[in-house]
């Protein structure tokens with residue numbers, strides 16, 4: 001349940017990661033302490049910073065520099081990996097092409113999704129079938145990004161084992177049929193600074209990304225150092241800055257975890273405004289359930305919320321495809 005939070009806590013997850021595949025992890029004092037912090041953060045704001053995550057700072061920086069260089073390329077060059085319905089909505093989208101609640105967003109991006117083979121998820125998955133569109137230069141772009149996805153996937157799985165304990169379940173509650181074969185989304189995003197945002201044909205607004213909630217289980221945001229831009233809405237309607245803290249991820253929970261927890265944890269509204277003169281980049285990784293998972297409130301969470309079911313059952317892939325198909329003006 002979101003509250004009147006004024007700041008976003010920092011959680012050192014190292015003790016959780018050290019024990020996250022140990023069958024006795026729930027009894028470990030270090031793990032318990034992280035679990036308590038995760039529970040409090042998820043209840044109060046649905047947002048927290050993660051440090052002690054083990055992903056090298058050099059890689060966090062490298063992926064941001066790779067995409068900064070890509071966005072500096074001439075428009076024609078970027079169009080070589082253009083996102084279209086034919087590419088399964090994978091690839092490059094220009095400034096203003098992504099729309100949030102009817103308003104074009106002032107960002108450009110490369111959208112990537114876990115690969116889907118034709119027919120893998122039937123008619124529901126069909127619009128997103130395809131493999132990712134990577135820039136040809138530098139030649140290691142794809143390899144570095146895939147390494148990043150691998151490390152973020154593993155980190156997210158471990159954090160979710162902590163969150164499963166925080167909800168009162170066993171560590172593997174969010175695996176198996178729910179998220180044992182997790183889908184993932186990655187957005188490589190660029191937000192122009194205030195001075196160069198208003199080129200021709202560009203919408204007259206400075207919202208980098210309008211207020212939204214994320215769709216899945218857990219998001220790991222690797223944001224640019226030095227440019228505060230991400231804001232999170234508290235229950236009073238105030239926008240609280242998630243200022244960059246170098247070396248950390250900003251984590252937040254998505255719609256699917258809200259449903260599973262029957263609202264004990266909420267997916268909190270957030271938005272991005274780059275008011276600085278500098279171009280801002282961000283690598284957002286979204287850890288999702290199985291594409292075909294049917295998600296409904298966990299029994300243990302229903303019991304803790306007076307037994308009423310607050311959210312209808314949802315199939316993750318349908319939720320994602322509905323969002324993707326309405327996110328673009330093409």
Ligand SMILES: N=C(N)NCCCC[C@H](N)C(=O)O
Pocket residue numbers: 098099100101185209212213214215216286323327
């Ligand atoms: N995969 C995720 N979560 N992407 C978040 C993008 C949010 C903006 C999008 N136009 C929207 O309105 O949802």
Ligand SMILES: O=C(O)CCC(=O)C(=O)O
Pocket residue numbers: 187189209214221223229230270271272282284
């Ligand atoms: O740019 C950011 O800091 C966050 C972006 C975001 O919220 C998203 O892509 O879902």
Ligand SMILES: [Fe+2]
Pocket residue numbers: 212213214270
């Ligand atoms: Fe988001």
